[in-house]
Amino acid sequence: MKIQWYGQSAFRLEAEATVFIDPFGVPGEALAKRGMTFEYPPIDGVTADLLLITHEHFDHNSAESIGGSPAVIRSTAGRLESPIGEVVAVASEHDEQAGTMRGPNSIFVFTLGRIRVCHFGDFGQADLRPEQADAIGEVDLLMIPVGDGPTIGARQATAIAERIGARWVVPMHYRTPAISFLETADEFLGMQGDRPVVRCDAPSFDTADLDGPAVVVPAVPA
Secondary structure, three states, X not given: OEEEEEEOOEEEEEOOOEEEEOOOOOOOHHHHXXXXXXXXXXXXXXEOXXXXXXXXXXXXXXXXXXXXXXXXXXXXXEEEOOOOXXXXXXXXXXXXXXXXXXXXXXXXXEEEXXXXXXXXXXXXXXXXXXXXHHHHOOOOEEEEEOOOOOOOOHHHHHHHHHHHOOOXXXXXXXXXXXXXXXXXXXXXXXOOOOOOEEEOOOOEEEHHHOOOOEEEEOOOXX
């Protein structure tokens, strides 16, 4: 499977079909007025067969950025049919107050290219509930936020990654030179023990090139 990171939590996954998750839009003046920068390159000229949106915030829900008339599954829960087969959308929260501060969030689980993928969106709960873990099940590739602030941070992300036991873990939603908020991925990467950290030279990688379990860090899009 080929995986392209566009920044924040936006990924394009390609095997026998193409899935795009959490495309971001242009932040506009509101973010600048708060003294925050968001300078990832705009998502342009990208198509997909399936578009997944975990929640309705500007840096995750720009459906209009994706071409190709994809099927769209957004901000929901359940076992849903799609062009790639069943997608499991697990209800979760964007904060530790049952979603009352930042709203709901969907964890998406699906199979593409014989790889079971789990994308956590902006998961912000204090911990993963047993029924959520059961619904997620076995996973090969985990994409999880590590930047703290409005989502979980390094310690929670590490504990969840160990609990799920995915072969490959990709951190997301953390501070880079392109954004001025969140924490960096450094603490998370420093907590990985014996699991090797693979730093990519580009914002993309192919799972066929990975030799064994790893934490995979794509290069920052520029």
